[in-house]
Amino acid sequence: MKITTVKTAATAGHCMHIWVRIETDAGITGLGECVHGGHAAIALIHEFAPRLVGRDPFAVDAIFEELRRSLVFEGGFAGALITALTGIEIALWDLKGKALEVPVYELLGGKFRDKVRVYADCQVEPGMNFDEIRRVVDDVLVRGFTALKVDLDIHAYGHAQSEVAGFHKDRFNQTAGAWEHDRMVKLAGMVKAAAGKEVDVACDVHTRLDVPSAIRLARDLEPLNLMWLEEPVPPENIDAMREIKRSTTTPICAGENLYLRQGFRELIEKQAVDIIMPDIPKCGGLSECRKIANLAEIYYIPFAPHNVASPIGTMASAHVCATVPNFLVLEFHWLHRDFWSTIVTQQRDIIVDGHIALDDSPGIGLDLDEAVARAHQYPGTTWFE
Ligand SMILES: [Mg+2]
Numbered sequence: 533m534k535i536t537t538v539k540t541a542a543t544a545g546h547c548m549h550i551w552v553r554i555e556t557d558a559g560i561t562g563l564g565e566c567v568h569g570g571h572a573a574i575a576l577i578h579e580f581a582p583r584l585v586g587r588d589p590f591a592v593d594a595i596f597e598e599l600r601r602s603l604v605f606e607g608g609f610a611g612a613l614i615t616a617l618t619g620i621e622i623a624l625w626d627l628k629g630k631a632l633e634v635p636v637y638e639l640l641g642g643k644f645r646d647k648v649r650v651y652a653d654c655q656v657e658p659g660m661n662f663d664e665i666r667r668v669v670d671d672v673l674v675r676g677f678t679a680l681k682v683d684l685d686i687h688a689y690g691h692a693q694s695e696v697a698g699f700h701k702d703r704f705n706q707t708a709g710a711w712e713h714d715r716m717v718k719l720a721g722m723v724k725a726a727a728g729k730e731v732d733v734a735c736d737v738h739t740r741l742d743v744p745s746a747i748r749l750a751r752d753l754e755p756l757n758l759m760w761l762e763e764p765v766p767p768e769n770i771d772a773m774r775e776i777k778r779s780t781t782t783p784i785c786a787g788e789n790l791y792l793r794q795g796f797r798e799l800i801e802k803q804a805v806d807i808i809m810p811d812i813p814k815c816g817g818l819s820e821c822r823k824i825a826n827l828a829e830i831y832y833i834p835f836a837p838h839n840v841a842s843p844i845g846t847m848a849s850a851h852v853c854a855t856v857p858n859f860l861v862l863e864f865h866w867l868h869r870d871f872w873s874t875i876v877t878q879q880r881d882i883i884v885d886g887h888i889a890l891d892d893s894p895g896i897g898l899d900l901d902e903a904v905a906r907a908h909q910y911p912g913t914t915w916f917e
Pocket of ligand 1: 788
């Protein structure tokens with residue numbers, strides 16, 4: 533079997549969702565999804581396509597690593613280039629599973645578990661009172677989720693700083709003032725109170741803080757027994773992250789802005805976080821994230837992938853989650869997009885009672901409904917060309 537064509541399409545959802553379809557001379561195709569690579573990733577996939585044509589599609593890891601190593605001088609260790617390779621990698625795994633008529637998890641070593649626990653990212657807004665927060669939380673819990681995440685930082689809501697009195701006096705300084713600190717602690721407390729003791733709650737601050745603000749926040753959140761506090765500081769200084777982790781009993785989680793196992797090495801070796809959260813359809817794909825999880829596992833660090841993908845990228849991530857011992861929980865970020873369960877031809881919600889079940893379907897196990905997807909085509913992109 534040889535690869536004959538590599539095509540892309542893109543839809544608008546949480547962000548730009550890039551689809552990669554790889555076709556073969558045997559008539560078997562594979563579909564991959566990658567996120568956060570933007571127009572640059574689409575251009576790169578088309579640039580790589582001639583190098584894939586004529587190749588054996590089963591050599592997934594070798595194709596990925598050959599392309600990546602040849603592109604080191606172009607930045608083959610992070611960013612859109614790795615995301616482009618990720619879309620190709622996931623399509624190759626889907627293709628291989630379909631050709632061999634086995635689910636991808638069987639090709640990755642087999643299952644540790646039959647279903648994967650999922651947490652819901654839910655939207656609370658600054659200024660919501662307790663009853664409003666409880667409605668948001670109840671909307672998640674009624675669907676069967678037992679874990680959720682909220683954003684604490686105001687920047688996450690797209691507010692200009694001038695709209696919120698008392699917030700940062702300076703756009704670039706990362707210090708949380710007294711008003712902002714108290715608002716974040718109070719918001720987290722209301723969410724935890726609304727969710728109840730049995731529900732796991734994570735809080736995200738999207739890299740917005742400096743070290744003293746992050747330590748103060750993490751310490752003041754300790755009584756809430758959060759599942760984690762996410763990305764308290766920017767991703768590139770591992771020692772600063774470790775300083776926060778060692779200053780608090782609130783678990784610290786990070787990694788959604790790192791790429792490849794090389795990008796996670798220092799974070800894991802220095803034990804700078806309590807939990808890692810690679811974004812599988814962004815940072816290197818299924819083989820790579822399994823290796824990242826395995827590296828974390830020898831330090832007894834749990835693996836809780838970040839995820840904003842459609843059902844297809846989410847299911848691809850779930851295949852990895854099933855095959856590693858240290859999996860904790862996988863993100864779901866499409867709570868309020870009505871085409872979540874209709875963008876796949878299977879026409880079903882893959883999440884039942886807060887879990888994704890892995891069945892015996894070959895490949896990733898889901899197919900794109902192009903009519904639904906195309907209604908959300910990303911402006912300025914082509915459709916499977
Ligand atoms: Mg985050």
